[in-house]
Amino acid sequence: xxxxxxxxxxKSSSYLIRYLLDHSGFHKWQVTVADFSGxxxxxxxxxxxxxRAIAFNIKDKAARESEIxxxxxxxxLLPPTLHILAAKDCVKFGKNMVTASxxxxxxxxxDRRARKAGIIIxxxxxxxxxxxxxxxxxxxxxxxxxxxxxxxxxxxxxxLIAPEFDxxxxxxxxxxxxxxxxxxxxxxxxxxxxxxxxxxxxSRIFSQTELLYAGxxxxxxxxxxxxxxxxxxxxxxxxxxxxxRGTLRSPGYCKAWDHLVKLGLTDDSFIxxxxxxxxxxxxxxxxxxxxxxxxxxxxxxFLGTTTQLDDFKKIKWLGLLDETLHGLENATPAMILQKLLxxxxxxxxxxxxxxxxxxxxxYELGGKEHRLLSSLKVTGEDETYTAMAKTVGLPMAIAxxxxxxxxxxxxxxxxxxxxxxxxxxxxxxxxxxxRFDEKEE
Amino acid sequence: xxxxxxxxxxKSSSYLIRYLLDHSGFHKWQVTVADFSGxxxxxxxxxxxxxRAIAFNIKDKAARESEIxxxxxxxxLLPPTLHILAAKDCVKFGKNMVTASxxxxxxxxxDRRARKAGIIIxxxxxxxxxxxxxxxxxxxxxxxxxxxxxxxxxxxxxxLIAPEFDxxxxxxxxxxxxxxxxxxxxxxxxxxxxxxxxxxxxSRIFSQTELLYAGxxxxxxxxxxxxxxxxxxxxxxxxxxxxxRGTLRSPGYCKAWDHLVKLGLTDDSFIxxxxxxxxxxxxxxxxxxxxxxxxxxxxxxFLGTTTQLDDFKKIKWLGLLDETLHGLENATPAMILQKLLxxxxxxxxxxxxxxxxxxxxxYELGGKEHRLLSSLKVTGEDETYTAMAKTVGLPMAIAxxxxxxxxxxxxxxxxxxxxxxxxxxxxxxxxxxxRFDEKEE
Numbered sequence: 001x002x003x004x005x006x007x008x009x010x011k012s013s014s015y016l017i018r019y020l021l022d023h024s025g026f027h028k029w030q031v032t033v034a035d036f037s038g039x040x041x042x043x044x045x046x047x048x049x050x051x052r053a054i055a056f057n058i059k060d061k062a063a064r065e066s067e068i069x070x071x072x073x074x075x076x077l078l079p080p081t082l083h084i085l086a087a088k089d090c091v092k093f094g095k096n097m098v099t100a101s102x103x104x105x106x107x108x109x110x111d112r113r114a115r116k117a118g119i120i121i122x123x124x125x126x127x128x129x130x131x132x133x134x135x136x137x138x139x140x141x142x143x144x145x146x147x148x149x150x151x152x153x154x155x156x157x158x159x160l161i162a163p164e165f166d167x168x169x170x171x172x173x174x175x176x177x178x179x180x181x182x183x184x185x186x187x188x189x190x191x192x193x194x195x196x197x198x199x200x201x202x203s204r205i206f207s208q209t210e211l212l213y214a215g216x217x218x219x220x221x222x223x224x225x226x227x228x229x230x231x232x233x234x235x236x237x238x239x240x241x242x243x244x245r246g247t248l249r250s251p252g253y254c255k256a257w258d259h260l261v262k263l264g265l266t267d268d269s270f271i272x273x274x275x276x277x278x279x280x281x282x283x284x285x286x287x288x289x290x291x292x293x294x295x296x297x298x299x300x301x302f303l304g305t306t307t308q309l310d311d312f313k314k315i316k317w318l319g320l321l322d323e324t325l326h327g328l329e330n331a332t333p334a335m336i337l338q339k340l341l342x343x344x345x346x347x348x349x350x351x352x353x354x355x356x357x358x359x360x361x362x363y364e365l366g367g368k369e370h371r372l373l374s375s376l377k378v379t380g381e382d383e384t385y386t387a388m389a390k391t392v393g394l395p396m397a398i399a400x401x402x403x404x405x406x407x408x409x410x411x412x413x414x415x416x417x418x419x420x421x422x423x424x425x426x427x428x429x430x431x432x433x434x435r436f437d438e439k440e441e
Numbered sequence: 442x443x444x445x446x447x448x449x450x451x452k453s454s455s456y457l458i459r460y461l462l463d464h465s466g467f468h469k470w471q472v473t474v475a476d477f478s479g480x481x482x483x484x485x486x487x488x489x490x491x492x493r494a495i496a497f498n499i500k501d502k503a504a505r506e507s508e509i510x511x512x513x514x515x516x517x518l519l520p521p522t523l524h525i526l527a528a529k530d531c532v533k534f535g536k537n538m539v540t541a542s543x544x545x546x547x548x549x550x551x552d553r554r555a556r557k558a559g560i561i562i563x564x565x566x567x568x569x570x571x572x573x574x575x576x577x578x579x580x581x582x583x584x585x586x587x588x589x590x591x592x593x594x595x596x597x598x599x600x601l602i603a604p605e606f607d608x609x610x611x612x613x614x615x616x617x618x619x620x621x622x623x624x625x626x627x628x629x630x631x632x633x634x635x636x637x638x639x640x641x642x643x644s645r646i647f648s649q650t651e652l653l654y655a656g657x658x659x660x661x662x663x664x665x666x667x668x669x670x671x672x673x674x675x676x677x678x679x680x681x682x683x684x685x686r687g688t689l690r691s692p693g694y695c696k697a698w699d700h701l702v703k704l705g706l707t708d709d710s711f712i713x714x715x716x717x718x719x720x721x722x723x724x725x726x727x728x729x730x731x732x733x734x735x736x737x738x739x740x741x742x743f744l745g746t747t748t749q750l751d752d753f754k755k756i757k758w759l760g761l762l763d764e765t766l767h768g769l770e771n772a773t774p775a776m777i778l779q780k781l782l783x784x785x786x787x788x789x790x791x792x793x794x795x796x797x798x799x800x801x802x803x804y805e806l807g808g809k810e811h812r813l814l815s816s817l818k819v820t821g822e823d824e825t826y827t828a829m830a831k832t833v834g835l836p837m838a839i840a841x842x843x844x845x846x847x848x849x850x851x852x853x854x855x856x857x858x859x860x861x862x863x864x865x866x867x868x869x870x871x872x873x874x875x876r877f878d879e880k881e882e
Contacts (some may be wrong), residue, residue: 023617162855186712187710188705188708188710189712190711193732196723196726196727196732197719197723197726197727198726198727199705199708199774200705200728200730201703201704201705201708201728202644202701203643203644204705204730208730227711257482262642262645263642264629264640264641264642264645267629267640267642269628270629270631270668271626272638273670278638282637282638285637286638286639286640287640287641287642289641289645290647291634291635291637320832333640390733409794438720
């Protein structure tokens, strides 16, 4: 039996673990699910005969080495900063590894050692990053194969709420790690436009947005996502003047979130002394330049809006003007905001989420300019088997299957940008209901 | 002979080294000045018979251990992140240490070991932090000794250009580490006002300023400096509702600097690929939301000003709209900005700098509210023996002398907030021309 070790049994693990267990009989897999909470792991394995659910602390060296050395492949859903602990052991014991996270510098630095160990550490193999790479590379290589010259590449993705369950003024609920949502946009976004660099500092990421019309899926707001320049070389776009990756939200979200950023509530860099004694309203007051008027009026004036407008109503709806104690000790502003949002933006029982991905590629072929649109919409099954968990988890599961079957020749620290990965992965994802619509103009 | 090891022979070392050498005969000191550049060290020691000038790399463990173990006290002018290397060896070899830098977490963590080793690691013993602590604590303790109750404590300091040599539109020139000036205000400023926390995120530090009237020394702009809450306990201000530390600039500076922050030019978090190929103008363009108009017009519109106004003229005067190559490879935006500012804001031969410090303390005594103003102005001697070097260096030199003479009983990681430090230090500083003016209202 081949042994698969899944590290983490949180929000995005449900489909991944179900897929692995569903296929475990046929492929003769033993699936170990390891989480800090053994109960959470057990909830996901449901005592499947080919499963083991264990309580596990990645920082426990002995446990980590024992589990990783016994595995054939490790799928890590750990928080991004912790992957490196598993990755180093994977190199040491010659085990392959798959994650859905951005490859950070520490992971990238393992490339040579991973090649030497004859293993692949496959990163960015979830939704975004993940399915975006698979689908973009398939499209780009098809266009190039036909002789086309890529003029512009734009790619957008968002984890949203299905319209039927969209019942709050933000039109947003959490379907993945809330901390990542709260801390989004804290680095300068970078992209390329008409051959020139474009930089957007954190203070402007949520105000410098564009409106995206994604055909039958509707209209969205897009903010620039991280460093698009990172993908020039992997995507082979060295001669393409426009390259942008964006994140989608419902229209109106970004303006209101920008208010929270401007106010300072997304700040995670300092702990507020005696934070547990602050009410939400006092927290807001501490960031306002003026202490004189009514807090709501002062806030509206500071934000350049009025208490009657939608952007202000979103803030108010969160309860940020309430004299309620959050009770968090040693908390940063971002931690307090996250606690409040987790209450307000909870995906309730029976509610479905939705993910939207949209590529827009302009290219020249036969002397004419073409525009290729490729869009994906996936709706969740329920509040556990979400569209987010499906689109993050299944690519990792399929990639792991391909690697275990010896069908992936690449070694070292890699992204899923090669046809031996993206072709079979996209084929199987299509069978599983993750299917792009294409439109050529 | 007592051996004094001075680490670093840069901008702020001139007075310190001169003081130590001037007093070396009387006190029987041997002064070793160690710098990465042996020449720079020699420039400062000028072959004084009681001096040694050496080329030295703090990261060279053998050299570091050999020098520190041979010294009686170490005065570190290293960049703040490097003090810890010297501090650990000081603990190991039982040597006292003095710095002018903020005590960071790594240094603070040495407290117990330093006490055990019977040494003092005296931080924040320059100008700001430094003379501010000495003078504030002397004033506060005098008021408390008389039975006064402190209602408000505000303290400001700025390193500026003497009015006679103020010949650029920013009214500013570099007199200390340019990098620190460029990266100022990149953390949320924190203070206390009327018993409530006040937080100012980095994006607003240079717009949320106050105008300070410092009596005969003129008017200045003050922006909130770092974390004033850190000084509540050391200053004994647990029951004082208003506590603020601010940094002074000439009026108009902050608004123009705020433009650079908003634009993104102070960003030090990412390296621009092929940065050496960018002109200053292209760098500015990459941060502008609009690419359509003339860059100057687009910049003015983005900043909410016009090309005719002073704030815009300051930006233009720097050359940020010029098609000039800066030539820096692997540079962050902040590194490019710093290079430009080092050319434009250079203190030229014969030009004098000026430092201003100003405390404003409100207190209640005998049923009446009092307001005590205490101000300091120091003008430099020339472009090397600056007011900045004098006020940063002399406190360290005097503190080192007191410690070597066994007159400081405190051990561990400390600030200069005790009378056995501030009384003799302020007395001697007064003799050396660093003298506060007091005014009571």
